[in-house]
Amino acid sequence: MVFAYTPANIANLESSHSPERVAPYYALAGGDKELGIKLYGWNSSLSQALYTPLQGLEVTLRNGIGAQLLAAYGLQWYELNPGPPLMYPLPEMLLSARTELGKRGIVPDHGRIIAELNWGFWTGILAKRYEQLWRSHLRKVFTASGPLTRDKIYVPLDDLRRLRNRIAHHEPILNRNIAADYAAILELISYISPTTSAWIDDQSEVLQVLAARP
Numbered sequence: 001m002v003f004a005y006t007p008a009n010i011a012n013l014e015s016s017h018s019p020e021r022v023a024p025y026y027a028l029a030g031g032d033k034e035l036g037i038k039l040y041g042w043n044s045s046l047s048q049a050l051y052t053p054l055q056g057l058e059v060t061l062r063n064g065i066g067a068q069l070l071a072a073y074g075l076q077w078y079e080l081n082p083g084p085p086l087m088y089p090l091p092e093m094l095l096s097a098r099t100e101l102g103k104r105g106i107v108p109d110h111g112r113i114i115a116e117l118n119w120g121f122w123t124g125i126l127a128k129r130y131e132q133l134w135r136s137h138l139r140k141v142f143t144a145s146g147p148l149t150r151d152k153i154y155v156p157l158d159d160l161r162r163l164r165n166r167i168a169h170h171e172p173i174l175n176r177n178i179a180a181d182y183a184a185i186l187e188l189i190s191y192i193s194p195t196t197s198a199w200i201d202d203q204s205e206v207l208q209v210l211a212a213r214p
Contacts, residue, residue, distance in 0.1 A: 010033050046206070049208075054163075069137070078113045084133055163176060185200075
């Protein structure tokens, strides 16, 4: 079925999605409401296409870092007694993860904690304040391309965190260089697992969706 962009249908979509939400797309379209609605739909398609590579980055990253924390601090590293020397808000994130698992009747263990923690934790543990932890343990996660500085991982990863948050909150991402974002995702994964990076690129539809911009 081909959707008809009649004035009545556009007004209905504007009402159901709220004028405030579609306004940025109308602005991008120079006031052309039909094009603005099409850009809104394209933004959703692009966000959906980015989900798989962003998920691949997060899973690969958390498993790599988690493995290093496990090797360095033992099965219950997340109890922080003993454990990695973490600072606010990371210990609170770990406590929240254990609490949430407990509420669901799940006994915390390494794998469940890894899965429960969010992107903010895995980005935060690579921040400047953890330079010593990086040098002693976490740099070993990123060995596929030779020695790397912490900043070379943290800076693009933190930027991609903002992109992920915009997608999660259904916000516009059209003002970003998505092709560069996608390249950064693949590059970060390749530092951990070139095979995984190649597989995700093979599965991804990001470039096809980019080429279909209205």
